[in-house]
Amino acid sequence: MKRIAAALLLVPATMMVVSCSRPPEQQFLTQFFRAARGRDNTTVGRMSAVEIDPRTQGSVEDFEITSIGDEKRAPLSFKPLFEAEAKAREEEKAFLVTKIEYQNANIKSIEEVLKLEAQPDAKFTPALQKTKAEWDKWREGIATHARATASASAAIKASTGLAEASLTQPGQKPLDARTFEGETISKDVVVNADVRSPDGQTSQKTLTITIARVAGGGREGRPIITKITGL
DSSP states (O other): OHHHHHHHHHHHHHHHHHHHOOOHHHHHHHHHHHHHHTTOHHHHHHHBSSOOOTTTTOEEEEEEEEEEOOOEEEEEEOHHHHHHHHHHHHHHHHHHHHHHHHHHHTHHHHHHHHHHHTSTTOOOOHHHHHHHHHHHHHHHHHHHHHHHHHHHHHHHHHHHHHHHHHHOOTTSOOOOTTTOEEEEEEEEEEEEEEEEOTTSOEEEEEEEEEEEEEEETTEEOOOEEEEEEOO
16 A cells, blocks of 8 residues: 555656656757857757848747647658769760760861851851851750759759758768668647847747758768748
C-alpha cells in the first residue's frame, strides 16, 4: 500500500514535467529570432535560408508555438540534375565543333562581315549578306547553348543549397552531391508572434515557419528554416 501511495504522489509531478516540457523547435526559434534581432548574420546564415531584417521587416520580440505539423518526407537525389548539366555541356561542345568548322571554311567572308558591322553606313553585297545571316545564327546558337549550360549549373546550385547547409557540420565529410541519395524532412511550425516594426510599433502576427533537414548516407542533417510566411 505504501508503494502504491508513493506512486500516486508522483503522478502530479510527472504530469507537470510533461506539460512544462518544451519542444526542440522552441529553443531553435528562440535562438534564430534573437540572432535576427541582433543582426547576427553568421548565426542566421547557419540556421536559415531566409532572413528577417529588423531594419525593413521588423523583429520578433516574443512568440508562442501554437502548432507543429507532421513531418513530410520526400526522396532527394541530384543525379538527374547532374545528368542534365552533362548533356547541356556535351551539346554545347558539339555545337562549337560544327561552328568552328563553318568558321574555318568561311573565314574570309566572316572577317569581311565583321569589318562592315563596325561601320554604321556599310552596305553588304548579296553574298556577304548571306554570310552575315548565317553567322548571326551561329552566334545566336553559341548564346543559346551557353544559357542552357549556365541554367543547368544554376539548377544544381539552387537544389543542393539545403543539403549543403543541413549536412555540412564540423568533423564530417563534405557533401558529395553527385552520389548523394537521401530525403528531405520538413515540418511547418505555426507561432503567435509579437512583432516590432522598424518604426517601433508592436503587433501580433501569426507566422508559419517551415523547418527542413536532409538525411541520407548514414547522416542526419541539422534543421534549416526554409520559409517564413505571415511576417
